[in-house]
Amino acid sequence: MSVSAIIPWVVGNWKMNPVQADACALVRSMKELLEIAPIAEAQCHLGVAPISIALTQIQAQLSTANRAVYTVAQDVSRIPGTGAYTGEVSAELLADSNIGYVLVGHSERRELFADTVEILKAKIKNALNAGLTVIYCVGESLEQREAGQAEAVVLQQICDIAAVVEAEQWKRIVIAYEPIWAIGTGKTASPQDAQAMHAQIRQGLSQITGYGETIAILYGGSVKPENAVELATCPDINGALVGGASLNAESFLQIAQAFANTQ
Ligand code: PEP
Numbered sequence: 001m002s003v004s005a006i007i008p009w010v011v012g013n014w015k016m017n018p019v020q021a022d023a024c025a026l027v028r029s030m031k032e033l034l035e036i037a038p039i040a041e042a043q044c045h046l047g048v049a050p051i052s053i054a055l056t057q058i059q060a061q062l063s064t065a066n067r068a069v070y071t072v073a074q075d076v077s078r079i080p081g082t083g084a085y086t087g088e089v090s091a092e093l094l095a096d097s098n099i100g101y102v103l104v105g106h107s108e109r110r111e112l113f114a115d116t117v118e119i120l121k122a123k124i125k126n127a128l129n130a131g132l133t134v135i136y137c138v139g140e141s142l143e144q145r146e147a148g149q150a151e152a153v154v155l156q157q158i159c160d161i162a163a164v165v166e167a168e169q170w171k172r173i174v175i176a177y178e179p180i181w182a183i184g185t186g187k188t189a190s191p192q193d194a195q196a197m198h199a200q201i202r203q204g205l206s207q208i209t210g211y212g213e214t215i216a217i218l219y220g221g222s223v224k225p226e227n228a229v230e231l232a233t234c235p236d237i238n239g240a241l242v243g244g245a246s247l248n249a250e251s252f253l254q255i256a257q258a259f260a261n262t263q
Pocket of ligand 1: 220243245
């Protein structure tokens with residue numbers, strides 16, 4: 001399989017948004033727009049990541065869409081199984097609710113909720129062992145980029161998890177490269193800079209895993225319809241993790257269409 005055979009992914013990270021009525025309206029609009037302008041599953045994987053208490057409700061609503069739209073958890077516990085862990089949701093409990101996808105390592109979790117490398121490794125190990133697909137987020141800060149350390153930081157973040165991913169589990173890993181300075185700021189990495197980093201990540205993945213040519217590497221950081229077409233033409237950018245623009249059904253699906261058109 002070559003990189004060009006990777007089906008792109010476009011995943012909306014709703015973060016701590018929206019209220020229930022708006023989430024339902026958003027899904028309704030997505031379903032209506034997908035009826036008017038269908039996007040084939042073979043052209044683009046689609047997913048949305050709502051707040052945890054809305055996961056099963058959104059999943060039920062999406063089950064009547066004209067195509068698969070995955071429901072993605074925004075986080076998972078570092079503790080496996082069940083037990084006396086107040087406030088936690090384990091990978092097994094997500095799987096038990098048929099939630100098959102999870103974000104791990106988003107910079108907001110790393111920075112605001114002290115998700116250390118050891119915690120992220122535990123989360124990824126549990127998620128993979130429970131059968132989930134993990135969208136693992138990596139990315140450098142502005143200071144690291146300005147110090148010329150962007151590549152080293154990102155490759156280290158990939159190496160960090162290698163010890164807990166078994167060979168056959170790499171097919172359930174998707175990487176999302178999200179430069180921290182581009183998240184929610186309106187600043188996007190230029191397609192050239194993003195492509196260069198994605199190519200480095202792929203090379204690193206090939207060295208570590210041997211599956212570099214088959215792993216989808218998404219770009220995240222102020223992706224919108226206006227910049228999606230150019231990002232989508234980059235050979236090593238296999239989709240997008242979208243924050244702000246995913247809260248508008250039309251914008252989100254325009255981004256998905258930009259990636260689907262490359263197939
Ligand atoms: C994100 O939080 O994953 C993200 C990419 O956000 P935004 O698109 O708003 O920059």
